[in-house]
Amino acid sequence: MSKPSLHILLAAPRGFCAGVDRAIKIVELALERFGAPVYVRHEIVHNRHVVEELEGKGAVFVEELDEVPDDVPVVFSAHGVPKNIPAEADRRKLMYVDATCPLVSKVHREVEHHDRTGYHILMIGHAGHPEVIGTMGQVADGAITLIESEEDAETVQPKDPANLAYVTQTTLSVDDTAGIVEILTRRFPDIHGPRKEDICYATTNRQESVKAIAERCDRLLVIGAPNSSNSRRLVEVSEKQGVPSRLVQKAAEIDWEWLKGVTTIGITAGASAPEVLVQEVISALSEHYDVQLEEVETAREAVTFKIPAALRDSAA
Template sequence: MSPPKKPLKVLLASPRGFCAGVDRAIQIVERAIERYGRPVYVRHEIVHNRYVVENLEAKGAIFVDELDEVPDDRPVVFSAHGVPKAVPAEAGRRNLLYVDATCPLVSKVHREAERHHVSGRTVVLIGHAGHPEVVGTMGQLPAGAVLLVEDVAQAEVLEVPDPDNLAYATQTTLSVDDTIGIVAALHRRFPAIHGPKMEDICYATANRQAAVKAIAPKCDALVVIGAPNSSNSMRLVEVAANCGCCKSRLVQRAADMDWGWLAGASRLGITAGASAPETLVDELVTACREHYDVTVEEVRTMEESVVFKLPRALVA
């Protein structure tokens, strides 16, 4: 007879998982496959989640790094992270049929950057170097028109051509708390700097961070379901640690869980990044039940009702 399972209280953060921009991007790929047939090419991962990518591959999507891998006679979808202007320009030059799945909140940042550039301002972009969203945003303007700042230390030594003609924008998936510090440093050094009317960090990123803050102090350990290249997921791990749950980590799915790491914990927090489907949360809770006597409590800090429209070309 097997020994009784140890009790484990699971605190589920809510909101968690898919945001409206991710849901829209996935629907765009699925609708494109329905409309144009297989295969439909997608430049870069549509969102940063292997489970989502593999599901779409099974339906007929082919993911590529660059446009030169796309045949002239097949449609291509641009990822939710946004692309530099040179990408749709090249697609147009080749007469490729393309659908832009850029999240509307990222497109808003693009428009802000363009508006500031037209007004003669240098744009300071707060974000992570090399992230597709940052590459896409910087690629909206000519080389040198955007200066990237990743942390407070860089903000403190930033050199700008004209302190009186300056604006800032941010990547949408940053830590809210970290960004506040960077913005404060920029305002102190450059009092005339222009900022967005509403913060660029997306509602879903902020809401998921707030939900983690609500449960982290009550947890012995906290797991974020998401991909290591997902900025918003990695920020959730950091938020949990900063809010008192030092034992926090990223897990892509239940099969990757290190149960030895969980030893000694009686209260486990679970959340999911904005590009991770709820299926993977259910999968992890089920796996927990195989090892523990689990009770689940959902801690909801906010209701979300945001929905983004699909491109007209895929709706008619």
């Protein structure tokens, strides 16, 4: 029997960003430099495939620093950590390497600057996300108020409305965040924002690529982890364009009933999802359909970040 035809629109850019590439490389270089085991506080990036590959090489993932023995190196994840974490590592004389994405570190510096300047900080982000926990942990408790929604932005009542600044999580919906910022700037005209937008280039580019293909799709698959903020935002962006979308971690999670009658499908991947998972999904689709593949490129990315000095000899 002949297979039904399926046109795949493959979004570009997709998948790994420079911060994720750097974080994974840091763990790999630490294993080369120090030997196994190397402990990693929290998932280095939000992707089980990546985590399991690194575990196979000798990385040990833990949630808190007190799970790390005294005589092994530890890596801090790409999402960033509160200041008390490296302080505790210093107290215990642990050898540690910070894999925080430089674009997250930029937000940390903004928060510290606003705090020193005497501003109360409003952080636009999602409660409980490691990046938000890390950013809010750069300053004393109470120095930052979390804003999760437009409703929060409309109702927040800061003690001194004339001395406010805002920052954002780097992996938010560009459109949703713009709406929140619009409310804050309307309510507090003197609020200080970042000189350069906090939402990172990779998040923005991946959302724009989804918008570019959505109008031509019957369905859209986002490859990424359920705890990956930027992957979940891609689903939301597609849904807002009127395209039914699903988040899958791997090909085995494809719902074939959901694809019945579909002639055109879009595929993208969150910034922490490796390309091998994209290709596995395409291969799985090819087993069920006569596939025509079209890559739709909306931007080119050439961003790279330096490896920490402690590992540069190994990188060379």
